[in-house]
Amino acid sequence: MSFPDLVPDLARLMPGLRGRLVANQSMAELTWFRVGGPAQVMFSPVDADDLAYALAHLPNDLPVTVVGVGSNLIVRDGGIPGFVIRLTPKGFGAIERVGEAGLRVGAAALDKRVATIAAEAGLSGLEFLSGIPGTIGGALRMNAGAHGREMKDVVEHACAVGPDGARLVFTPADLGFSYRKSAVAEGVIFTAALLAGEPDEIPAIKARMADIARHREESQPVRERTGGSTFKNPPGVSAWKLIDAAGCRGLRVGGAMVSELHCNFLINFAAASASDIEALGETVRRRVLESSGVVLEWEIKRIGIPLELVQTRAVRLTGPKS
Secondary structure (H helix, E strand, O other), X not given: OOOOOOHHHXXXXXXXXXXXXXXXXXXXXXXXXXOOOEEEEEEEOOOHHHHHHHHHHOOOOOOEEEEOOXXXXXXXXXXXXXXXXXXXXXXXXXXXXXXXOEEEEEOOOEHHHHHHHHHHOOEEOOHHHHHOOOEHHHXXXXXOEEOOEEHHHOEXXXXXXXXXXXXXXXXXXXXXXXXXXXXXXXXXXXXXXXXXXXXXXXXXXXXXHHHHHHHHHHHOOOOOOEEEEOEOOOOOOOHHHHHHHOOOOOXXXXXXXXXXXXXXXXXXXOOOOHHXXXXXXXXXXXXXXXXXXXXXXXXXXXXXXXXXXXXXXXXXXXXXXX
16 A cells, blocks of 8 residues: 655655655554554655755645654554655754753654753753653654653743744744643654753752662553553543543453553554554543543554545645746
C-alpha cells in the first residue's frame, strides 16, 4: 500500500529546499506503538530556515502534518496523506546553557535528555521532564507535565515557524497553557524554547530524577510498545481509576490490550493494527461513560486515515503555491 509519489514534483517546486524528502516513509518504524501506514511525503528540514522556506513555498492544496518522536501518537493504518514534517535531533536537538539558570533547547531534543543535561549543569526544576516520553516540541504543544510540574512552570519563551513560513516568538502569556494543551494554533511548528531552572546541588537533582525513574519503572509498562498515558485525567479524578472501575484492566481488541500494570496505558502486545488500538481506546471510553457518566478525552494524538480510504484521500499536486 502506498500513495502517489510527490517527491519529484515538490523538488521542482522548491529548488531551495535543503532537507530530505522521502516518499511513502513507513510510520510504523517511527512510532512507539509500531503501527500505522506510510507518510505520503516525509520532510526532515535541516534547520528553522529550511523549515520556513518549505512552508512558504508548499502548494496551497497540500495537507501538512507535524510529527515528533512518535511517543504519544497513533498513526492510522492508511497512513498520512500529504506533507509530513519531522524535526530531527541533528537540526533541532541542540541544548545549551543560557546565563545562570536557563537552557535553550531545540524542539527535537528528548525531554529526558533535557532533564539530564540540566542536572549535569546543576539546574533543578526540570527533573519532571525525565519522566515524560517525547520531545520538547510535543511538550510545548500539550503542556506536558508530571510529578507536580508542567511546561508552563518552566518556559520563558518559545520559538516557532508559522504555516506561511513566518518566524514567531511566543511569551508564556501567548502560549496560553492549560491542562494538557496550549492555545497556539495547530499550524504553528515549535522549533526551540528557553527554559528556566534553578541552581541546586547536582547530587540532589540526580536523586530526584532517580526517584522519578524508579516510580515509572514500578508503575508503568515502560518496556512495552505503548504510547504513554492514553486519556487525560478528568477534573478531580484519575483516568486509570475510572478505567479500572469499568472493568477494563487487561481488556483486549485484536492485538491491543489495556495494561494490567497501569490501565491508562494501551499496549501493542501481539502485532496489533492501529485500528485495534484505536478501537480498544473507544471501547474503554464507552465502558467508562456507561459505568461513571464521565467522557474520557484522548491524550494520545490520532492522525492519518483508515486503510480503506487511501485511494480517495491520496494527494496529487495541482500546481504551485499561489
